[in-house]
Amino acid sequence: MPHEIDLRSDTVTKPTPEMRRVMAEAEVGDDVYGEDPTVNRLEALAARRLGKEAGLFVATGTMGNQVAIMTHTQRGDEIIVESDSHIFMYEVGATAVFSGAQIRQVPGAGGVLNPSGVEAAIRENDIHAPRTSLLCLENTHNRAGGTVTPVQRMRELYGVAKRHGMAVHLDGARVFNAAVALGVDAKEIAAWTDSVQFCLSKSLAAPIGSVIVGSKDWIDRARKNRKMMGGGMRQAGIIAAAGIVALEKMVDRLAEDHENARLLAENLAEVRGLRIDMNTVQTNMVFVDVSGTGMTADQFSLAGLEYGVKFNPSDPMKVRFVTHKDVTREDVLEAVKVVRRIAGGRQ
Ligand code: TLP
Numbered sequence: 001m002p003h004e005i006d007l008r009s010d011t012v013t014k015p016t017p018e019m020r021r022v023m024a025e026a027e028v029g030d031d032v033y034g035e036d037p038t039v040n041r042l043e044a045l046a047a048r049r050l051g052k053e054a055g056l057f058v059a060t061g062t063m064g065n066q067v068a069i070m071t072h073t074q075r076g077d078e079i080i081v082e083s084d085s086h087i088f089m090y091e092v093g094a095t096a097v098f099s100g101a102q103i104r105q106v107p108g109a110g111g112v113l114n115p116s117g118v119e120a121a122i123r124e125n126d127i128h129a130p131r132t133s134l135l136c137l138e139n140t141h142n143r144a145g146g147t148v149t150p151v152q153r154m155r156e157l158y159g160v161a162k163r164h165g166m167a168v169h170l171d172g173a174r175v176f177n178a179a180v181a182l183g184v185d186a187k188e189i190a191a192w193t194d195s196v197q198f199c200l201s202k203s204l205a206a207p208i209g210s211v212i213v214g215s216k217d218w219i220d221r222a223r224k225n226r227k228m229m230g231g232g233m234r235q236a237g238i239i240a241a242a243g244i245v246a247l248e249k250m251v252d253r254l255a256e257d258h259e260n261a262r263l264l265a266e267n268l269a270e271v272r273g274l275r276i277d278m279n280t281v282q283t284n285m286v287f288v289d290v291s292g293t294g295m296t297a298d299q300f301s302l303a304g305l306e307y308g309v310k311f312n313p314s315d316p317m318k319v320r321f322v323t324h325k326d327v328t329r330e331d332v333l334e335a336v337k338v339v340r341r342i343a344g345g346r347q
Pocket of ligand 1: 008009010011059060061062063065086087090138140141142171173174199201210
């Protein structure tokens with residue numbers, strides 16, 4: 001039986017041996033008292049890497065985004081997000097529950113928002129209108145295909161938000177993928193935001209956790225909101241230790257995942273019945289329209305499972321493949337063979 005090839009998400013990455021070792025040996029304390037030296041080290045490192053004053057370790061990307069939204073908004077505010085953003089699509093309506101804010105969806109092109117589209121959605125100062133207080137960006141953009149918003153566009157969007165007195169939060173679950181794809185330091189992306197959430201547990205392969213970064217004052221307030229959400233963890237240095245390795249050792253290798261995604265996309269694009277928008281293949285994701293095979297995305301994914309190749313349906317007719325550190329070039333070529341076999345089955 002060949003080994004399983006898991007392309008469902010980069011969230012499936014296993015911690016490296018070094019991560020496990022530093023977890024076992026981590027110096028810890030009670031983080032609610034601010035006394036966990038390893039958490040403090042991770043938060044300071046994360047802030048430095050993103051060019052912000054302070055950081056806050058949170059359990060998940062969802063928690064990071066929601067603590068950030070809550071810290072930026074008041075109840076009844078409106079926030080602008082890209083129509084297909086993770087915050088809107090996949091966070092279980094949390095913005096309504098925790099922040100009492102309503103979401104205004106603005107469509108982007110390939111996940112990239114247009115400054116004039118954002119500006120048009122900002123509410124007038126009218127007695128009937130909610131206050132538009134926050135713009136949320138997503139870089140890389142998951143549902144658009146792992147697409148990248150260039151630094152110049154981040155800057156333009158930030159300019160629009162600032163002209164209207166709004167804050168900018170970046171859902172940077174995969175901001176280091178964006179930085180590697182753009183060939184820039186992640187700081188250059190983060191410069192055009194007030195806060196960033198990034199995940200340690202996705203392409204950077206840590207087992208748990210995200211960090212939010214921002215100004216010192218903003219992080220102080222976010223820390224209180226995290227506590228309210230039940231996210232005040234105690235000897236969290238055990239997991240923060242792996243996060244430090246993730247930031248120090250796992251960023252530079254992301255280019256390899258991007259090459260593997262490109263290789264996968266180029267090969268799958270040749271398979272009859274499959275359609276891929278190659279323009280969207282910019283980082284570690286490949287979205288494939290399977291409608292030409294006569295199968296639904298669910299059926300297609302189930303067929304993959306039978307051959308030990310896992311990938312997720314993302315839409316009724318689309319499947320998503322994500323490359324990551326536990327998938328080699330050989331695995332990618334093996335997955336191509338399997339997918340070709342499945343696609344051929346109904347022709
Ligand atoms: N994304 C997951 C699923 O929830 C879809 C995945 O497999 O890609 N922002 C972005 C852009 C994300 O892609 C995700 C997770 C999150 C936030 C949330 O992170 P977690 O899962 O840690 O809450």
